[in-house]
Amino acid sequence: MLLGVIADDFTGASDIAYTLAKGLSGEGGLRTVLYLGIPEETAAADVEAGVIALKSRTIETAVAVQQSLAALRWLLDQGCRQIVFKYCSTFDSTPAGNIGPVAEALAAALGVQGVLVCPAFPAAGRTVYQGHLFVKDRLLNESGLQNHPLNPMTDADIRRWLRLQTATDVGHLDIATVRRGPKAIEAALRENGERNRTLAIVDAITDDDLVAIGRAAASHRLVTGGSGIALGLAANFIEKRLVAGTGASVIGADGPEAILAGSCSGATREQVEIHRANHPALAIDVAGVMGGSVTVEDLASFLLANQGRAPLVYSSGSPDEVKAIQARFGREKVAEALDDLFAGTALELVKSGVTRLVVAGGETSGAVVSALDLGALAIGVEIDPGVPVLLSGGEKPVALALKSGNFGAPDFFDKALERLAGR
Known part of the structure; x- marks a missing residue:
C-alpha cells in the first residue's frame, strides 16, 4: 500500500x-x-x-x-x-x-x-x-x-x-x-x-x-x-512508475432496493420532494421516534411492502422544523435516536434480502454502515460528483450509495438505484 x-x-x-x-x-x-x-x-x-x-x-x-x-x-x-x-x-x-x-x-x-x-x-x-x-x-x-x-x-x-x-x-x-x-x-x-x-x-x-x-x-x-x-x-x-494505473469499474448488485434519507440539507430536501412525487415515500415523525411510537419495524415494513417502486423514508426537515424538534428533545438525543432508527432499519432490510441501498447524509451513512459491518468495499463508477457505487464482498453482496447531504443532482435517487444495479 x-x-x-x-x-x-x-x-x-x-x-x-x-x-x-x-x-x-x-x-x-x-x-x-x-x-x-x-x-x-x-x-x-x-x-x-x-x-x-x-x-x-x-x-x-x-x-x-x-x-x-x-x-x-x-x-x-x-x-x-x-x-x-x-x-x-x-x-x-x-x-x-x-x-x-x-x-x-x-x-x-x-x-x-x-x-x-x-x-x-x-x-x-x-x-x-x-x-x-x-x-x-x-x-x-x-x-x-x-x-x-x-x-x-x-x-x-x-x-x-x-x-x-x-x-x-x-x-x-x-x-x-x-x-x-x-x-x-x-x-x-x-x-x-x-x-x-x-x-x-x-x-x-x-x-x-x-x-x-x-x-x-x-x-x-x-x-x-x-x-x-x-x-x-x-x-x-x-x-514514478510505482503503479500502472487502473480505473474504477462498473459493479453492482441488482435486486430489492430502498432509500434512507437523514440529511436536512437543501439539496437532499429537493431530492426528496422530487422523488416522493412519483414514488412511495414515508416522512418520519421525529416526535414519534422520541416517544417510541415510530419504530424500526414501521420503516422496514413500509420499505419492504413497496419493493420495486424505489421506496423512500426520510427525516429531512426544514431548518425551522429541525430547531423546534431539537429544542424540545435535545440535539444530541434526537441525532442518536435517528441514527439508531436508520441503522436498525438498514439491518432489517439487508436481512430481508435488500441488495441496493441509497443513504443520504453523512451521520446517517455512518450509522448505517457501522451497523451493517460489511467489511472492505470495492469502488465502482461515479453516480454524481463525489458519490460512487460501493459494493461489499461475500456470497450476498450489497451495493451502496452513501451521499453527503449537499451532494447529488435533483434526480439523484433514481439515478443511484440504476447505477447500484450495475446499469
Missing part, C-alpha cells in the same frame, strides 16, 4: 476513494479499497490505496484524535508513503471541533509542519479564495450550512476557524502563489513550516489548481483536505 487515507465520515471516505481510483481525468488511478473502520487484518497485497472510514467528525475530540492515530498506525504498518486526512469540503466542524486537533496530532506523529489544508471541491461548487470557503457563489456561512443541525458553519474564513481549534498559527497560500505552479506551492509550504505553522490554508478555485497542489505535495508525508485534493495524488505514484 502506497497511500493511506483517514476520513472523518463515511460519505467522504467513499468520495475520496473514487477520486483515487479514477485518477487524473479518469485515465486510471490507484487500486483502492474502502475500509469501514480500522481493519484488524493486514491489507491484501494488491491494494495500492487504502481509505479508512471513521465516524469521528462529531464525537469527542480526544476520542477522534485517538481513533485517527490508531488508523495512522495501521496504514503505516501497511507501508504507506503518504497519508491524507480527509474532511468535508464544507469543513463541517465547530470552534471546538475535530479537524484542527486531528490534523495537528497526525502532523506531530509524522514529524511534519507546513501541512496543506484545502477543502476545495470545484466539481461540487466548493472553492477556497483568500482563505474563505465558498459554496458556488455564496460564502459558506451564507450557503445554508449555517443551519447545519450538528455543525453550523457561521464563518467562511477557514484560517480564523482553524485558529480556534489549533495550538499553532495557521498560514495561508493565496491563489497567486498556487497559479505559479507546484514549485512555488512547495516552497511556500516549506516556508510556513519554518515559521512553525503546522497548518496552512491553500486557495483553490479550479481542478487545475488542485492538480498543481497535489503535484506540489508529491513528497509530503501528510496532506489534508476534501476529496478534491486527491485529484493529482495518484498521478504522482504513476509518474
Whole structure:
C-alpha cells in the first residue's frame, strides 16, 4: 500500500476513494479499497490505496484524535508513503471541533509542519479564495450550512476557524502563489513550516489548481483536505512508475432496493420532494421516534411492502422544523435516536434480502454502515460528483450509495438505484 487515507465520515471516505481510483481525468488511478473502520487484518497485497472510514467528525475530540492515530498506525504498518486526512469540503466542524486537533496530532506523529489544508471541491461548487470557503457563489456561512443541525458553519474564513481549534498559527497560500505552479506551492509550504505553522490554508478555485497542489505535495508525508485534493495524488505514484494505473469499474448488485434519507440539507430536501412525487415515500415523525411510537419495524415494513417502486423514508426537515424538534428533545438525543432508527432499519432490510441501498447524509451513512459491518468495499463508477457505487464482498453482496447531504443532482435517487444495479 502506497497511500493511506483517514476520513472523518463515511460519505467522504467513499468520495475520496473514487477520486483515487479514477485518477487524473479518469485515465486510471490507484487500486483502492474502502475500509469501514480500522481493519484488524493486514491489507491484501494488491491494494495500492487504502481509505479508512471513521465516524469521528462529531464525537469527542480526544476520542477522534485517538481513533485517527490508531488508523495512522495501521496504514503505516501497511507501508504507506503518504497519508491524507480527509474532511468535508464544507469543513463541517465547530470552534471546538475535530479537524484542527486531528490534523495537528497526525502532523506531530509524522514529524511534519507546513501541512496543506484545502477543502476545495470545484466539481461540487466548493472553492477556497483568500482563505474563505465558498459554496458556488455564496460564502459558506451564507450557503445554508449555517443551519447545519450538528455543525453550523457561521464563518467562511477557514484560517480564523482553524485558529480556534489549533495550538499553532495557521498560514495561508493565496491563489497567486498556487497559479505559479507546484514549485512555488512547495516552497511556500516549506516556508510556513519554518515559521512553525503546522497548518496552512491553500486557495483553490479550479481542478487545475488542485492538480498543481497535489503535484506540489508529491513528497509530503501528510496532506489534508476534501476529496478534491486527491485529484493529482495518484498521478504522482504513476509518474514514478510505482503503479500502472487502473480505473474504477462498473459493479453492482441488482435486486430489492430502498432509500434512507437523514440529511436536512437543501439539496437532499429537493431530492426528496422530487422523488416522493412519483414514488412511495414515508416522512418520519421525529416526535414519534422520541416517544417510541415510530419504530424500526414501521420503516422496514413500509420499505419492504413497496419493493420495486424505489421506496423512500426520510427525516429531512426544514431548518425551522429541525430547531423546534431539537429544542424540545435535545440535539444530541434526537441525532442518536435517528441514527439508531436508520441503522436498525438498514439491518432489517439487508436481512430481508435488500441488495441496493441509497443513504443520504453523512451521520446517517455512518450509522448505517457501522451497523451493517460489511467489511472492505470495492469502488465502482461515479453516480454524481463525489458519490460512487460501493459494493461489499461475500456470497450476498450489497451495493451502496452513501451521499453527503449537499451532494447529488435533483434526480439523484433514481439515478443511484440504476447505477447500484450495475446499469
